[in-house]
Structure formats: structure tokens, C-alpha cells
Amino acid sequence: MLNKSNKRQKLIDLKLHDSGIRAQFEVGDTRVEDFSFNLNGINFDFSKTHISNDLIDEYATFAEERNLTGFRTKLFSGEKINITEQRSVLHPLLRDLGNHGIEVDDCEFISQAQISQEKLYQHLAGIQELIKQRTVPIKNIIHVGIGGSSLGTQLLFEALKKHDESVAIHFLGNIDAHQLTSILAQCDVTDTFVIGVSKTFSTAETLQNIRSIKAWYEESGGEVFYENLYAVTANEVNATKFGVASPNIITFPNWVGGRYSVWSAVSLSAMILLGASKFKEFLLGAAEADKHFVSTPLEQNISFIAAALDHYYTNYFEAQSRAIFAYDHRLRSLVGYLQQLETESNGKDRQRNGDKVDQKTSPVLWGGVGTDAQHSVFQMLHQGTNLIPTEFILVVNPEHNHVDHHRELLANGIAQAAALLAGQDEATVRSIHADDDLSELAIAAKIFSGDRPSTTILLDELTPSNLGSLLAFYEHRTFCFGVLANINSFDQMGVELGKRLAVEILPLLAEDSPLPTETTIDQSTLETIKKITELSRQ
Ligand code: F6P
Numbered sequence: 229m230l231n232k233s234n235k236r237q238k239l240i241d242l243k244l245h246d247s248g249i250r251a252q253f254e255v256g257d258t259r260v261e262d263f264s265f266n267l268n269g270i271n272f273d274f275s276k277t278h279i280s281n282d283l284i285d286e287y288a289t290f291a292e293e294r295n296l297t298g299f300r301t302k303l304f305s306g307e308k309i310n311i312t313e314q315r316s317v318l319h320p321l322l323r324d325l326g327n328h329g330i331e332v333d334d335c336e337f338i339s340q341a342q343i344s345q346e347k348l349y350q351h352l353a354g355i356q357e358l359i360k361q362r363t364v365p366i367k368n369i370i371h372v373g374i375g376g377s378s379l380g381t382q383l384l385f386e387a388l389k390k391h392d393e394s395v396a397i398h399f400l401g402n403i404d405a406h407q408l409t410s411i412l413a414q415c416d417v418t419d420t421f422v423i424g425v426s427k428t429f430s431t432a433e434t435l436q437n438i439r440s441i442k443a444w445y446e447e448s449g450g451e452v453f454y455e456n457l458y459a460v461t462a463n464e465v466n467a468t469k470f471g472v473a474s475p476n477i478i479t480f481p482n483w484v485g486g487r488y489s490v491w492s493a494v495s496l497s498a499m500i501l502l503g504a505s506k507f508k509e510f511l512l513g514a515a516e517a518d519k520h521f522v523s524t525p526l527e528q529n530i531s532f533i534a535a536a537l538d539h540y541y542t543n544y545f546e547a548q549s550r551a552i553f554a555y556d557h558r559l560r561s562l563v564g565y566l567q568q569l570e571t572e573s574n575g576k577d578r579q580r581n582g583d584k585v586d587q588k589t590s591p592v593l594w595g596g597v598g599t600d601a602q603h604s605v606f607q608m609l610h611q612g613t614n615l616i617p618t619e620f621i622l623v624v625n626p627e628h629n630h631v632d633h634h635r636e637l638l639a640n641g642i643a644q645a646a647a648l649l650a651g652q653d654e655a656t657v658r659s660i661h662a663d664d665d666l667s668e669l670a671i672a673a674k675i676f677s678g679d680r681p682s683t684t685i686l687l688d689e690l691t692p693s694n695l696g697s698l699l700a701f702y703e704h705r706t707f708c709f710g711v712l713a714n715i716n717s718f719d720q721m722g723v724e725l726g727k728r729l730a731v732e733i734l735p736l737l738a739e740d741s742p743l744p745t746e747t748t749i750d751q752s753t754l755e756t757i758k759k760i761t762e763l764s765r766q
Contacts, residue, residue: 234586234587235543235544235587236286236290238282238286239283239286239540239543239544240544242278242280242282242283242286242544243540243544243545246278248679249276249277249278249649249679249681250649250650250651250678250679252280253275259275260273260275262275262281263275263277263279265528265530265533267516267517267520267530267697267701268513268516268517268693268694268697269687269688269689269691269693269694269697270685270686270687270688270694270697270698270701271684271685271686272530272534272683272684272685272701273683273684273685273686274533274534274537274683276645276648276649276681276682276683276684277537277617277681277682277683278537278540278541278545278681279533279537283536283537283540284526284527284533284536285527287526287532287536287539287540287712288526288527288532290712291526291532291536291708291711291712294711294712294714295711296526296532296708296711296712297526299707299711300521300522300707303317303320303707304320304331304332304518304522305331305332306318306332306334306337306483309716309718310485310716310718310719311580311716312716312719312721313718313719315482315483315718316337316483317483317485317488317718318332318337318341318481318483318484319483319484319485319488319489319491319492320491320514320515320518320700321337321338321341322341322344322345322480322484322491322492322511323491323511323512323514323515323518323696323700324511324515324518337481337483340481340483341481344479344480344481344492344493345492347478347479347493348478348480348492348493348496348499349504351458351478351493351496352496352499352500352504353504355458355496355500356500359395359500364418364419365394365419366395366419366420366421367394367395367396367415367416367419367420368395368396368397368398368414368415368416368419368420368421369395369396369397369398369420369421369422369423369497369500370397370398370400370411370415370420370421370422370423370441371397371398371399371400371423371425371497372400372401372422372423372424372425372434372437372438372441373399373400373401373423373424373425373426373434373460373494374401374402374426374431374433374434375401375486375487375568375572376427376485376486376487376488376489376490376494376568377425377426377427377431377434377460377486377489377494378399378401378425379487379561379564379565379568380487380489380490380494380495380565380699381399381425381490381494381495381496381497381498382399382498382561382565383490383559383561383562383564383565384490384495384498384502384510384695385397385497385498385501385502386558386559386560386561387558387559387561387562387690387695388498388502388506388510388558388690388692388695389498389501389502393501395500395501396414397497397498397500397501398411398414398415400437401433401434401437402433403432403433403436403437405440408437408440408441412441412444416448417444417445417448417450417451417456418450418451420456421456421457421458422438422441422453422456422457422458423457423458423459423460423496423497424438424457424458424459424460424461424467424470424472425459425460425461425494425496425497426459426460426461426463427461427462427463427480427482427484427486427489427494428461428462428463428466429459429461429463429466429467429470430463430466432727432730435470438457438470441453442457454471454472454473454476455473457472457473457476458472458476458477458478458496459472459476459477459478460478460479460480460492460493460494460496461477461478461479461480462479462480462481462482462484463482464477464479478493478496479493480492480493480494485718486720487568487569487572487573488569488703490565490699491511491514495507502692506692507692509691509692509693509696510692510693510695510696511696512693512696513691513692513693513694513695513696513697513700514696514697514699514700515696515700516693516696516697516700517531517696517697517698517700517701517704518700518704521700521701521704530701531701531702531703531704531705531707531708532704532705532708534683534701534705534708535704535705535706535707535708535709535712536708536712537617537681537683538550538591538617538705538709539587539709539712539713541591541615541617541681542588542589542590542591543587543588545615546588546615547591547614547615547616547617548591548592548614549591549592549593549594549614549616550591550592550593550594550616550617550618550619551593551594551595551605551609551616551617551618551619552566552593552594552595552618552619552621553595553596553597553598553601553618553619553620553621553641553644554595554597554598554621555597555598555599555620555621555622555623555637555638555640555641556597556621556622556623556626556637556690557597558627558690559597559621559623559690560597562621563593563594563595563596565699566593566702567593567594569702569703569706570590570593570702570706570709571590571592571593572720572723573590573706573707573710573717573718573720574589574590574706574709574710574713574715574717575589575590575722576589576590576713576715576716576717576722577589578715578716579714579715580714580715580716585713585714585715586714587713588713589709589713589715590709595619598620598637598640598641598644599637599640599641602640602644606644609644609648609680610647610648610676610680611676611677615680615681616680617681617682617683618645618648618680618681618682618683619682619683619684619685620641620642620644620645620682620683620684620685621685621687621698622638622641622642622684622685622686622687623686623687623688623689623690624638624686624687624688624689625688625689626689627689627690641684642684644682645682645684647676647678648678648680648681648682649678649679649680649682650676650678651675651676651677651678651679651680652674652675652676652678653675654671654672654675657671657674657675658671661674685698729749732749733749733753733757736757736761737757737760737761737764739761739764741761743757743758
């Protein structure tokens with residue numbers, strides 16, 4: 229039940245009577261066992277958080293009040309759960325073509341999923357064959373796409389690629405032509421082809437980048453651009469209007485949201501180099517996580533537990549952010565991917581009925597790669613004034629033989645999580661530095677409160693299958709948080725206003741364009757435009 233501040237009294241009480249995480253380890257010796265869970269080669273250890281059975285039980289009650297299991301059924305059965313856009317959200321179907329565990333009422337969805345994935349594999353085989361047959365071998369693939377039409381593909385590619393690729397994939401998203409020019413400088417029209425990825429095929433950055441690549445082809449002469457352009461989209465009409473040849477258009481269903489589209493043809497460029505079988509393993513790994521999510525009671529449901537903790541920290545500890553550090557270079561794009569997944573899904577201030585939300589929604593998600601990040605932002609995690617729940621992702625078995633590097637990498641990740649928990653009290657500081665003649669100021673500065681929550685996610689190795697499970701786990705967690713906060717996690721209206729204003733502002737940046745006298749654009753913005761036009765030498 230909610231109290232006056234829209235908080236649940238039991239959760240307030242749990243927080244009030246909380247004696248800290250460290251203290252919980254003194255109560256019994258099964259904490260790690262009690263709060264660790266396994267899923268397809270991944271171990272999730274929540275023991276270094278404020279988790280307790282009471283907390284899980286209260287959140288399970290809360291979830292039932294919010295009808296979480298009902299929403300889960302609606303999601304997986306193809307109900308139009310994205311209410312503002314009247315759309316189903318059925319991307320899990322793409323990873324479970326055998327259709328285990330997913331009970332979709334409407335067979336149309338299943339056949340759409342099957343047809344789109346079959347066509348994807350056919351196109352993939354065709355492109356791979358084409359690459360083999362070319363007299364001038366293909367050395368470069370430019371993947372043009374932004375947000376959900378790129379982040380997952382890049383993550384997938386970087387996570388699973390081998391080192392000896394003879395073909396490079398360049399991910400081009402930004403409208404900033406510094407990126408475009410740097411990519412084109414590495415390519416030649418004779419050895420390059422382009423995959424334009426856009427669900428809507430109307431995203432300004434993507435279309436402009438494709439047009440500029442077309443101009444580059446035309447200037448270079450020889451190669452015919454449209455023969456070297458493939459489009460991946462849910463909007464065939466727009467791709468055709470753009471000029472893409474019909475056989476080169478690869479579609480996926482409209483019920484696959486952009487930030488959930490890594491499971492679809494959106495991943496084509498990565499698949500070309502990884503191969504179909506790895507991609508299938510990736511999908512099946514995600515289907516394993518789906519099975520767990522659909523069939524496990526909330527009290528043992530890993531995604532739900534993670535979401536409950538996210539909600540607890542955000543709403544009861546006023547944590548404004550959550551940090552994720554992958555101790556694996558291959559996962560360097562994970563945070564960017566998850567940022568879109570979680571913040572675009574849950575950064576909302578309206579409930580499902582249109583009312584203002586009565587609690588905090590998406591915390592800021594940020595992070596980086598260990599050990600790099602240890603030397604930049606970790607100071608704040610340990611001694612900053614904001615509580616920042618932190619996630620450590622460690623991979624036990626690497627793909628190289630540098631055992632010394634890898635042990636050091638793991639030791640660092642483990643040590644940071646241990647340090648966040650343990651802290652360092654004044655007596656310890658004095659005893660460590662007994663011979664060092666430290667000033668009182670230095671002693672005070674070396675005290676760490678500890679008791680800062682972290683979760684450790686341990687992968688046996690990084691495989692297509694457990695990567696799939698990991699990403700699906702985060703999707704389900706995001707979904708559960710959205711249900712707890714009573715929001716629609718599947719639209720993204722907040723990004724539209726800025727896009728509309730950019731269209732209005734664009735002509736004002738032209739040299740001879742007078743600033744409008746009657747406009748809805750504010751004075752400060754108009755001044756910025758004026759300064760830019762005065763300074764511009766283009
Ligand atoms: O502007 C946000 C957004 O719509 C994302 O949700 C999406 O992933 C991205 O833009 C790209 O959209 P599209 O795939 O239609 O080009």
C-alpha cells in the first residue's frame with residue numbers, strides 16, 4: 229500500500245530499519261547462495277545489495293498489484309501493450325521461432341516472424357556468396373544507422389568477432405560529417421558496400437549519410453551506388469521511395485521496436501562476418517532468458533529481482549543513477565546499448581492512463597569499461613555523496629592467452645566491488661599508515677563509508693548464447709521496472725520535439741537567412757543561432 233508520499237510503507241520501513249549491507253553478512257552464512265542466481269552460463273550475485281527476502285516479498289506484492297504477471301502475458305501474447313502507438317511488442321518471437329514458451333494468439337505474428345527471419349538468412353547467404361565472388365573483394369561494409377538501428381549491431385559485432393577479419397564494418401550514425409569523412413577515407417568504392425538500417429527509413433541523419441555516400445560513389449565513378457546499397461527496414465515503401473532496389477530491401481516486422489531490434493535483420497552487417505550459426509545461438513540464448521522470465525515465479529525471477537532493486541534504490545534511496553562496468557574490452561559498447569534500452573524505455577513522466585507518474589522513473593544509466601574507468605570515475609563511486617548502485621560484469625575465460633593480464637583484470641573488478649562494500653574506517657586507515665606520518669586531513673580523506681551496493685554478473689565465457697541471455701535479461705528488467713512505475717516502456721515521444729525544432733532551426737543557419745521576428749523559438753536559442761551565423765565561415 230502507498231503512503232501519502234506515494235511510497236510503500238513496508239519499503240520505507242525496510243529502508244528505515246536497514247542496518248547496512250555488511251551487517252547482513254554477519255546474520256547468516258548463506259547470503260551469497262540465497263541471493264545468487266544462474267541463467268545459461270551467467271551468475272548474478274545480488275548479495276552485495278540491500279536485497280532481503282522481505283524486500284523481494286514486498287516487491288512481489290507490489291508487482292501483483294501492478295498486474296506484472298498479467299502484463300508479461302500480454303507482452304508475450306502479442307497484445308497491443310504499446311498503448312500510445314497501438315502496437316504489439318513481439319521481438320521475443322524472433323528469437324524463438326520454435327515458439328516454445330511464447331503463446332501468441334494470432335498466428336499471423338508467428339508467420340511474420342518466421343518469414344522475416346527466413347528471408348534474412350536467405351539475404352545473408354546471398355550477400356556472403358556475393359562477397360566471395362567479387363573480382364575486387366569487399367573489404368568494407370558501411371553500416372549506416374542510428375540508435376536502435378546501430379547500437380546493438382555494433383555491440384554484437386564487437387563482442388563476438390574474431391581478430392582476423394578481412395572485412396571491416398564501419399558504423400556510421402552521427403550526422404557530424406567528421407565521422408563520415410573519416411570512414412570514407414578508409415574505403416574505396418570498388419571494395420565497399422553499404423547497409424542502410426532504419427526502421428522507419430525516415431531518420432534524417434541516416435538518410436543524409438546515405439545520400440552523402442551516394443555522392444561519394446558518383447564522384448568516384450565506376451561503381452553503381454544502388455547496386456551496392458542494401459536497406460534494412462520495417463518501412464519498405466520509404467526505402468523504395470529512397471531508391472533502394474527491391475531485391476536489396478530486407479524487411480522486419482513493425483512490431484519490433486528500434487531498441488529491441490538487434491534480434492532482427494538490423495544485425496545483418498554483424499551477421500555477414502559472424503555467420504548465421506552464431507547469430508542463431510545468440511537468438512537461442514535470448515530465448516533461454518525468455519523462458520526463465522516467463523516461467524519463473526517472481527521471487528526467483530532474476531530480471532524481476534534486478535528491477536525491484538532498481539526501483540528500490542531509485543525511489544527509496546534517491547539514487548539518481550546506476551553504473552555498469554564491463555570488465556571486458558569486447559563489451560565496450562554495452563553501456564551505450566543499455567542506455568538506450570533503459571532510458572528511452574523508462575525515462576517517462578506519464579502513467580499508462582496519462583496521469584503524471586507518482587514515483588521516480590529511469591535512473592541515469594552510465595558506466596564504462598574496467599579497468600579504464602577505475603582511473604577516472606571510480607573515485608565518485610567510493611566517496612561521492614550520491615549513492616550509485618553499480619554492476620560489475622566479469623568474464624572468467626577470455627579468448628586470449630595472456631593469463632597474467634586476465635587475472636589482473638578480474639582481480640581489479642572483484643576488488644572494486646569488495647571495496648565498495650567494505651569501505652575503510654578511521655582505525656584501519658591509522659593502522660595501515662602507522663609509519664607514514666599522515667596529516668589528519670589526509671587520514672580523514674582516506675575514510676570510505678563502504679556499504680555501497682553492487683551486483684556482480686559473472687559469465688563463464690563470452691559466447692553468442694550467453695550474450696543473448698544477458699541482453700534479454702536487461703530487456704525483461706527494463707520491462708519490469710516500467711510495470712512497477714506504471715509507464716508504457718515502448719514509445720519514445722520525448723525525442724520528437726527536438727527533432728521538430730531542428731527542422732525549424734536548420735534554415736535559420738543559412739548565411740543570408742534573417743532571424744524570424746515572430747517565432748516560438750526562445751530568445752536564448754535565437755542568440756545562439758545569431759552567434760553561429762556570425763562566426764560561420766561556411
Ligand atoms: O529518435 C529515436 C529513435 O526513434 C530510436 O528509438 C530509434 O532506435 C532511432 O531513432 C532510429 O530510428 P530508425 O531506425 O527509424 O532510423
